[in-house]
Amino acid sequence: MKASLRWILEYVELPTRDPEELGEVLSNLGVEVEGIETIETQFTGVVVAKVLDVNPHPNADKVRVATLDAGGDPIEVVCGAWNFEAGATVAYATVGAMLPGGFEVGAKEIRGVVSPGMICSEVELGLGDESDGILVLEDGYADAGTEFASTLPYPDAVFDVSITPNRPDAMSIHGIARDLGAFFDLPVTVPETSFDEDGSSNAVVRIEAPDRCTRFTAREVKDVTVAPAPLWLRLRLRDAGVRPISNVVDVSNYVMLEFGQPLHAFDLDRITDETIVVRLAEDGEKLTTLDEVERTLTADDLVIAGVDEPLGLAGIMGGGDSEVSDTTTRVLIEVAHFEPTRVLMSGKRHALRTEAVARFERGVDPELPPVASARAAMLTAMLGEGRVVGGFVDEHPRPPEPVIVDLPDHEAERLLGVEIAVDQQVGYLTRLGFGVDGTNPMRVTVPTYRPDVTRPADLVEEIARIHGYNEIPSRLVIGRGGGLNEQQRAVRAVRSIMAGAGFYEIMSFDFLGLAEIQSLRLDEDDPRLDPVRIRNPLNEEQEYLRTTLLPGLLAGLRRSTQRNRPNAALFEMGSVFLRGDASLPDQPEHLAFAATGARSESPLDAAGDYSVEDALGTVEVLLGSLGIDATIKQRSVAGLHPGRSGSVMTDGTEIGVVGELDPDVSDSWDLNGRVIVGEFDLALLAPGPPVPFVVPSPYPPVVFDLAFDLPNKAATADLLAAVEATAGGDLERIVVFDVFRGGPLAVDRKSVAVRLTMRSAERTLSDEEVAPVLSRIAERVSDELGGSLRGG
Amino acid sequence: MVSLEDLSGLQTRAEADLAEASTVDAVDAISSALLGQGSPIAEARRGLRDVDPDERRELGRAISEIAEAIEAVVDERRDVLAAIERAEHLAADRVDMTLPGRRPQRGSSHLVRQVWEEVVDIFTAIGYTVASGPEVETAYYNFDALNTPPTHPARLESDTLYVEYGDDPEGVLLRTQTSPVQARWMESHDPPVYIVSPGRVYRRDAVDATHTPVFHQMEGLAVDDNITFADLKGTLAYFIEQFFGPGARQRFLPNFFPFTEPSAEMHTSCHVCGGSGCRTCGGTGWIELLGCGVVDPFVLETAGYDPSQVSGFAFGVGIDRLAMIRYDVPELRYFFDADMRVLEQYR
Numbered sequence A: 001m002k003a004s005l006r007w008i009l010e011y012v013e014l015p016t017r018d019p020e021e022l023g024e025v026l027s028n029l030g031v032e033v034e035g036i037e038t039i040e041t042q043f044t045g046v047v048v049a050k051v052l053d054v055n056p057h058p059n060a061d062k063v064r065v066a067t068l069d070a071g072g073d074p075i076e077v078v079c080g081a082w083n084f085e086a087g088a089t090v091a092y093a094t095v096g097a098m099l100p101g102g103f104e105v106g107a108k109e110i111r112g113v114v115s116p117g118m119i120c121s122e123v124e125l126g127l128g129d130e131s132d133g134i135l136v137l138e139d140g141y142a143d144a145g146t147e148f149a150s151t152l153p154y155p156d157a158v159f160d161v162s163i164t165p166n167r168p169d170a171m172s173i174h175g176i177a178r179d180l181g182a183f184f185d186l187p188v189t190v191p192e193t194s195f196d197e198d199g200s201s202n203a204v205v206r207i208e209a210p211d212r213c214t215r216f217t218a219r220e221v222k223d224v225t226v227a228p229a230p231l232w233l234r235l236r237l238r239d240a241g242v243r244p245i246s247n248v249v250d251v252s253n254y255v256m257l258e259f260g261q262p263l264h265a266f267d268l269d270r271i272t273d274e275t276i277v278v279r280l281a282e283d284g285e286k287l288t289t290l291d292e293v294e295r296t297l298t299a300d301d302l303v304i305a306g307v308d309e310p311l312g313l314a315g316i317m318g319g320g321d322s323e324v325s326d327t328t329t330r331v332l333i334e335v336a337h338f339e340p341t342r343v344l345m346s347g348k349r350h351a352l353r354t355e356a357v358a359r360f361e362r363g364v365d366p367e368l369p370p371v372a373s374a375r376a377a378m379l380t381a382m383l384g385e386g387r388v389v390g391g392f393v394d395e396h397p398r399p400p401e402p403v404i405v406d407l408p409d410h411e412a413e414r415l416l417g418v419e420i421a422v423d424q425q426v427g428y429l430t431r432l433g434f435g436v437d438g439t440n441p442m443r444v445t446v447p448t449y450r451p452d453v454t455r456p457a458d459l460v461e462e463i464a465r466i467h468g469y470n471e472i473p474s475r476l477v478i479g480r481g482g483g484l485n486e487q488q489r490a491v492r493a494v495r496s497i498m499a500g501a502g503f504y505e506i507m508s509f510d511f512l513g514l515a516e517i518q519s520l521r522l523d524e525d526d527p528r529l530d531p532v533r534i535r536n537p538l539n540e541e542q543e544y545l546r547t548t549l550l551p552g553l554l555a556g557l558r559r560s561t562q563r564n565r566p567n568a569a570l571f572e573m574g575s576v577f578l579r580g581d582a583s584l585p586d587q588p589e590h591l592a593f594a595a596t597g598a599r600s601e602s603p604l605d606a607a608g609d610y611s612v613e614d615a616l617g618t619v620e621v622l623l624g625s626l627g628i629d630a631t632i633k634q635r636s637v638a639g640l641h642p643g644r645s646g647s648v649m650t651d652g653t654e655i656g657v658v659g660e661l662d663p664d665v666s667d668s669w670d671l672n673g674r675v676i677v678g679e680f681d682l683a684l685l686a687p688g689p690p691v692p693f694v695v696p697s698p699y700p701p702v703v704f705d706l707a708f709d710l711p712n713k714a715a716t717a718d719l720l721a722a723v724e725a726t727a728g729g730d731l732e733r734i735v736v737f738d739v740f741r742g743g744p745l746a747v748d749r750k751s752v753a754v755r756l757t758m759r760s761a762e763r764t765l766s767d768e769e770v771a772p773v774l775s776r777i778a779e780r781v782s783d784e785l786g787g788s789l790r791g792g
Numbered sequence B: 001m002v003s004l005e006d007l008s009g010l011q012t013r014a015e016a017d018l019a020e021a022s023t024v025d026a027v028d029a030i031s032s033a034l035l036g037q038g039s040p041i042a043e044a045r046r047g048l049r050d051v052d053p054d055e056r057r058e059l060g061r062a063i064s065e066i067a068e069a070i071e072a073v074v075d076e077r078r079d080v081l082a083a084i085e086r087a088e089h090l091a092a093d094r095v096d097m098t099l100p101g102r103r104p105q106r107g108s109s110h111l112v113r114q115v116w117e118e119v120v121d122i123f124t125a126i127g128y129t130v131a132s133g134p135e136v137e138t139a140y141y142n143f144d145a146l147n148t149p150p151t152h153p154a155r156l157e158s159d160t161l162y163v164e165y166g167d168d169p170e171g172v173l174l175r176t177q178t179s180p181v182q183a184r185w186m187e188s189h190d191p192p193v194y195i196v197s198p199g200r201v202y203r204r205d206a207v208d209a210t211h212t213p214v215f216h217q218m219e220g221l222a223v224d225d226n227i228t229f230a231d232l233k234g235t236l237a238y239f240i241e242q243f244f245g246p247g248a249r250q251r252f253l254p255n256f257f258p259f260t261e262p263s264a265e266m267h268t269s270c271h272v273c274g275g276s277g278c279r280t281c282g283g284t285g286w287i288e289l290l291g292c293g294v295v296d297p298f299v300l301e302t303a304g305y306d307p308s309q310v311s312g313f314a315f316g317v318g319i320d321r322l323a324m325i326r327y328d329v330p331e332l333r334y335f336f337d338a339d340m341r342v343l344e345q346y347r
């Protein structure tokens, strides 16, 4: 909201007029100043002049010659505008005047007539947007010859303030003045509302939805002449960011800005039977609002209606049909109070954020309508040269109960941590308009313009606002717990291991489109293919909640490739969302990684491309670092390469999968090379229990190599398990050092060679001792895997 | 029988031969020829057996002296050549040390995550526990328990992402704040409470410079006997000092949040310009950093606490925002973009 300092000063005599200083005060009161604009007159040498005579130009049809009284001898100037006649008061730029934009006015010859200076339009003076015709001032604006700049309300400072949703009272110039008055402990005046009444109005108001409209007032002003509002009013609206329209409409906007009470002016002659009905709309009912949009209403919308059709959307925007026009003479001023939340919902539904909505949604003072109505009637009658009609209608079906809150004297100290004397608290509250009786508790009556205050804590905030938040001391309190729990530490460990293993952590949105999840070639009955849907998604690509982290990672690899960075290793840790039995989806946290392209950015390293061995190695490092004893079970994992994928198992439970992406899936993500991936349930990556220390043996080892001729399909893990199970406690280390096919082997066979290091903790082993172990190993491998010792 | 005269000529010969030798191997060959098996020295030693015992000792000593003298010159020459050969060998082994090295693979944790962990650590160090909760949350915990009634605008479909789960179309949602974690925690723990809850939150915002539908927040909550606004100020001042370094000033402006009363917005003096005004702070010298306040009595009551006995403070800060401010990241979307050019900057 824009708040002019000059306007504020009309209600309160502030001790300072320094905009910066006042801006600081306002912000500290919770009326946050987001900017301060200084408005200055942008011209010199312009005076008020009276048009004495207007005559045709001797040599031109499109311009005329006007004789002006500018305070001295009559002056003849040439003028191209036709919106004035003799008797008009105008702004005359003398020779030598400087106009906005650095334009210097001279004496100019126009078709043989010399024009010393010119009559100015609004635009030429930087006072408005109207360029059609010159600026015509009201009669008696000022004496001829008066410096025009001196009649304008400038310089002025305009605060751009942001008002929080709980402060309806601050949505007005008078309200801001009231807060400043409270802060500086100064009286704040109430705008004048006096007028005489003439006759009695026949207007009738019927409230059919009293829970939505708790008060409705109507007042008639007759014999009104609709015309442009005087300059001071137009400028005031302009500086507040509101477009001037006509005296009648401008008055309602002015009063709204002044009091924060939206109001509406109807052309009474256009209201059937002079009867207004406040009712809920019918579903499907149509209303064309002032912005010329035809709106379809619902039964949740409240309308101001005539006996037949809706005239406006209550508290939001009027309709075109009953609007005040140039021919209007009888004005009905409507000032009402509407239930805040419903106005807000209705406004949101119709995407209308009007000034009225911004005020009603916060909750306008229910006692304001008669005051605002009187003020608007007085100004309408004054500016439209009309007369206020008696018979003020004030339908007030639900007058609010006064709100009284008991405030214990130590409550402020208990919540703020600063001692504030009771009389000081009483002073603050009184200055803010609260009524206070007694001391402990203080019995506080809340003014009707503060509907947000209902409890002691709310009063404490009021006390704190005036006392100053920045006057409250600062004290560090120390908690009673602290540190991460085991699971939290494990999650950090996983992250640091993955980063250490060469992967970059990404954060992607938790959303995916159906096409993305379907591209993964999952099994038909895979629960990940049935993602939870967002009811109001932003778009189709963000319609579902992710059931796996892979799409985010694959999208990352694809984007990286598109950006000419085809080598990328990424990981992400975050929730996935799966249907379950509870009232909320299962939301396990996952770890997933994906990599493609060269393992090193430097071709000199000749490190080769990522392939499944890197995926396996990553898993080994991850699980090894966490102390998790796991094995890989080879199986064709849906979505992954059938021959290059498997489950990661601990104690017979699958804790994750690892492998290369199915080449067709890679293709569908525009990834050309091999893509390695792995995905784990983080909760299952809990570090293993502490492992006892093994004292290194001081004795020398016996090292020997064994090469086995095995069926192709035999799992190396099974071979190693068989060897380990047979070798006994002296087996220190076993390493696979050679794998090959072909050569001397049968077609469906492969050779796997392992190097065993045997070492006793108690003595030096001899070859003779080890020999029987070897034959037992050979026997077992033969029995279990159909393998034979090669060359042995 | 080798004469002593013959032997004394050997030393001269050795010196001449060694001068010719250009490699350690050649020196070794000369040494072997003069001193090794079958060499004149060896022969002379062997001949001692036949010498009269009286002369043997003297002759033996003379042979040894000659042998030692030869050994000395051999060693001297070998050392010289060995040094040269070592230098040549190392020179040949030279590597252009300005070539790129063979790097162990490196990755990084995300910048937002680094900030996340840092702010968590700041609070765990002063006795806070880390609490977490579900991201798909019930409207009860996200709104109702936090004094945000069904008619509150934050609950509108234009602002909150609702999830199709269960029967109530407005019952399940993507949490819009991490505050539901606080509500859940208080429901299951008695005071004192000192927790921080970092996590993902969601709003129905299209992506622009400062908005993404997913972002990260950390909320803090302290509930105990005698917790006041003063404790809030001191705690946040400590946090800012730890995160941005010493010297930052704070100011607290009244604001409005449904779950705190009194509520405040905390501004901190700009860490870039120190308060004189710059691009980072939009020329104001202040950065709007977070919302905070004294826990609203409704929230305490809903959790089953007695608001007349205990009090608390709460604050919420955007983790992404902290990262943007500290690292001068111009747009939020970079954090959600897996661009290697971005990720590599996260050290």
Ligand SMILES: [Zn+2]
Residues within 6 Å of the ligand: B270, B271, B272, B273, B274, B275, B276, B277, B278, B279, B280, B281, B282, B283, B285, B286
């Ligand atoms: Zn700055």
